[in-house]
Amino acid sequence: MSTLEPETREWLKANGFSVRTDAPWVEALTHGSYNGGAARVNERDYQRLEFLGDRVLGLSVASWLYSAGDAPEGRLSQRLNALVSGATCARIAQAIGLPDHVRLGKQAREDGGAESANILGDVMEALIGASFIENGYDATRDCVYRLWESELDGDSGKAKHPKSALQEWAAGNRRAMPQYDIIDRSGPDHAARFTVRVSIHNVGEAQGVATSKGEAEKRAAKAFLEEYG
Structure with a gap:
């Protein structure tokens, strides 16, 4: 030895x-x-x-x-x-x-x-x-x-994009990965409004509304974490 x-x-x-x-x-x-x-x-x-x-x-x-x-x-x-x-x-x-x-x-x-x-x-x-x-x-x-x-x-794990934070939350809790779906699009192209739903199987869902798909996803993820996190 x-x-x-x-x-x-x-x-x-x-x-x-x-x-x-x-x-x-x-x-x-x-x-x-x-x-x-x-x-x-x-x-x-x-x-x-x-x-x-x-x-x-x-x-x-x-x-x-x-x-x-x-x-x-x-x-x-x-x-x-x-x-x-x-x-x-x-x-x-x-x-x-x-x-x-x-x-x-x-x-x-x-x-x-x-x-x-x-x-x-x-x-x-x-x-x-x-x-x-x-x-x-x-x-x-x-x-x-x-x-x-x-x-x-320090700030490790504190400030993350809501979508990244939600993905880490799902992984850390052994849940399915978040699923994002556009459930509504309204208004003209120059002023469109997107409604996005994010869901995690057997946990729940939340929605976000914004003038871009990405921002709507971000708001949906933030709403999900506030509701279920």
Whole structure:
């Protein structure tokens, strides 16, 4: 079983991770390409810890959002999806210097794997999983809050186009994608008025009226979120 490099151990501690034993941290930092992709005795890549860390991260951020105010469920889901996204995880990973510590195969590193947003996001979640294994939920949650502080206090997931926000709400709640239909068009071409209905199967529908199809869709999506979100 490999052990942590001294500089990696110090780096983990400097970023708030409490290291007790090497094994879970080595696993969290190991990409499938490492050592030519060949399995080593008692050594895995980060995928299982990524699975665990994803859930711990989601619960930590959801708890913070719930405690931070009284926004409706739809808006909470919108912010949650943004804050735990792969892009956000990768951004935080870059900020704390994770690329220097990912264990990659030679070819994967030469191909830019250490800067890959997908890999960095996955490894960030795996580190959260390793922390949960080593230190439990409370300590890991507090570590997440420190690392995500600027994101939690920022605008991630707050200001989105209503159609994008509705699509994220549907995805986050495991609903069908929104369906937009023009149900009325009136007036001359230079002053047309469009009425658009947006519906989500087994949830409901809402309407928007405007002088363009796009604006009517936007208003319909906004009305839907206000009604059901």
